[in-house]
Amino acid sequence: xxxxxxxxxxxxxxxxxxxxxxxxxxxxxxxxxxxxxxxxxxxxxxxxxxxxxxxxxxxxxxxxxxxxxxxxxxxxxxxxxxxxxxxxxxxxxxxxxxxxxxxxxxxxxxxxxxxxxxxxxxxxxxxxxxx
Numbered sequence: 001x002x003x004x005x006x007x008x009x010x011x012x013x014x015x016x017x018x019x020x021x022x023x024x025x026x027x028x029x030x031x032x033x034x035x036x037x038x039x040x041x042x043x044x045x046x047x048x049x050x051x052x053x054x055x056x057x058x059x060x061x062x063x064x065x066x067x068x069x070x071x072x073x074x075x076x077x078x079x080x081x082x083x084x085x086x087x088x089x090x091x092x093x094x095x096x097x098x099x100x101x102x103x104x105x106x107x108x109x110x111x112x113x114x115x116x117x118x119x120x121x122x123x124x125x126x127x128x129x130x131x
Contacts, residue, residue, distance in 0.1 A: 002079065002112075006031050007055055010039075010046040026090070027111060030082070034075050035063040083110045 006028045013023035024032075024039035032042055049055045064072065084090035094114065102108055102117045107126040116123050 002027055002031050003059065004052075005115075006042070007046055007052070010043040013043050014047045027115075030079070034067075035059065036066065037063060080112060081110055082112065 009018065009021055009023045009028065012018045012021065023043065028039065032039055035042075037045075045058060046055055049058055067075075084094045094111070097118075098105065098108055098114055101114060102123075105117065105123075105125075108114055108117060108123060113123045
């Protein structure tokens with residue numbers, strides 16, 4: 001889910017064209033840490049390999065080959081629920097971004113939901129939980 005975004009940002013980083021985006025942000029760090037590669041090495045490989053197919057083969061053969069199916073499934077499952085820690089600076093940032101991107105969407109609580117809304121993808125509304 002987040003690997004294509006990290007690849008795109010690595011490409012933009014290599015070109016010096018990130019704009020408002022940040023390469024090696026917490027989301028990228030999470031993906032890269034799971035893959036076992038640092039941001040500099042990843043960007044260099046993306047630059048050398050170029051095409052999506054070549055990058056996918058490299059990730060699959062060199063990085064994911066060290067992971068079990070269970071590890072990959074757990075990472076993907078956990079990623080879907082990744083949200084900022086309550087009371088953290090990240091939560092403050094999340095709330096600020098959410099109020100700009102999706103005012104009134106207090107049901108949006110994960111980073112991927114927020115990214116989907118920011119990129120104009122549909123995120124279904126969750127019903128409020130009864131207290």
